[in-house]
Amino acid sequence: xxxxxxxxxxxxxxxxxxxxxxxxxxxxxxxxxxxxxxxxxxxxxxxxxxxxxxxxxxxxxxxxxxxxxxxxxxxxxxxxxxxxxxxxxxxxxxxxxxxxxxxxxxxxxxxxxxxxxxxxxxxxxxxxxxxxxxxxxxxxxxxxxxxxxxxxxxxxxxxxxxxxxxxxxxxxxxxxxxxxxxxxxxxxxxxxxxxxxxxxxxxxxxxxxxxxxxxxxxxxxxxxxxxxxxxxxxxxxxxxxxxxxxxxxxxxxxxxxxxxxxxxxxxxxxxxxxxxxxxxx
Numbered sequence: 001x002x003x004x005x006x007x008x009x010x011x012x013x014x015x016x017x018x019x020x021x022x023x024x025x026x027x028x029x030x031x032x033x034x035x036x037x038x039x040x041x042x043x044x045x046x047x048x049x050x051x052x053x054x055x056x057x058x059x060x061x062x063x064x065x066x067x068x069x070x071x072x073x074x075x076x077x078x079x080x081x082x083x084x085x086x087x088x089x090x091x092x093x094x095x096x097x098x099x100x101x102x103x104x105x106x107x108x109x110x111x112x113x114x115x116x117x118x119x120x121x122x123x124x125x126x127x128x129x130x131x132x133x134x135x136x137x138x139x140x141x142x143x144x145x146x147x148x149x150x151x152x153x154x155x156x157x158x159x160x161x162x163x164x165x166x167x168x169x170x171x172x173x174x175x176x177x178x179x180x181x182x183x184x185x186x187x188x189x190x191x192x193x194x195x196x197x198x199x200x201x202x203x204x205x206x207x208x209x210x211x212x213x214x215x216x217x218x219x220x221x222x223x224x225x226x227x228x229x230x231x232x233x234x235x236x237x238x239x240x241x242x243x244x245x246x247x248x249x250x251x252x253x254x255x256x257x258x259x260x261x262x263x264x265x266x267x268x269x270x271x272x273x274x275x276x277x278x279x280x281x
Contacts, residue, residue: 044081047071047073048067048073048077048078048081048082049081051067064078064079067082097139097148098157098183100139101135101140102157103244103248105118105121105135106118106168107241107244107248108248111130111135116241120161120163120166121135121166122164123145123166132145133145149166152166156169190262191262191264194262194264195266198210198211199212222271226269228269229267229269232267236267239265240265247263
């Protein structure tokens with residue numbers, strides 16, 4: 001008996017959510033001049049790498065034939081691409097160093113006021129007193145605090161107040177919107193990866209493993225959407241500060257290991273077009 005024409009191919013249910021997921025990414029790719037052929041080259045490499053390492057059978061050597069079967073990529077191409085390794089996101093030194101210093105400044109009680117806000121810091125101070133030099137030296141001794149300060153002043157991450165104290169600027173929390181800075185592009189890849197990875201783990205696992213929830217309302221006025229966005233930003237920053245303080249304190253006695261942890265939040269609002277009727281009219 002022939003197969004029913006109503007039978008949907010396996011994975012067809014992913015088509016619509018994938019299209020919605022990929023649309024803003026495609027917008028970014030087109031805006032930055034990354035063409036479709038360039039994207040297909042990257043996807044081909046990723047397909048082979050994921051099939052090679054994430055879908056290997058226990059106790060069995062992964063073969064070109066099986067990778068080809070899993071991916072639909074010809075064995076000749078599989079053979080060429082295997083072992084090349086998937087593109088990895090190496091943490092830029094400036095990102096790692098800067099994020100660790102900022103995290104300490106907004107989490108360590110020695111560098112915050114009673115309300116948990118980062119203190120304005122003098123350049124230097126007596127031993128045991130908070131200063132920018134003590135802040136930086138407590139994180140890294142590879143760079144002089146003065147060099148870090150000059151970099152931060154140039155990038156707008158800090159500024160000097162009337163008393164010549166160093167003040168952490170809002171730009172340290174909110175990246176620039178031009179999308180060209182290396183730290184912003186790094187966190188673009190890292191944060192979206194972790195959000196999607198959590199969602200995928202919850203879909204393919206037996207039970208949801210990670211917290212992945214959102215509060216959303218449709219059909220709002222622009223005024224209310226703007227108001228809710230501003231309030232959500234305040235709530236999110238409060239939660240991030242609290243999580244950072246607790247994580248920073250816990251790390252002081254942690255023996256260390258191979259795990260990493262990420263706690264992320266996002267806020268989004270847009271003017272959504274009205275839904276089209278099912279018949280497309």
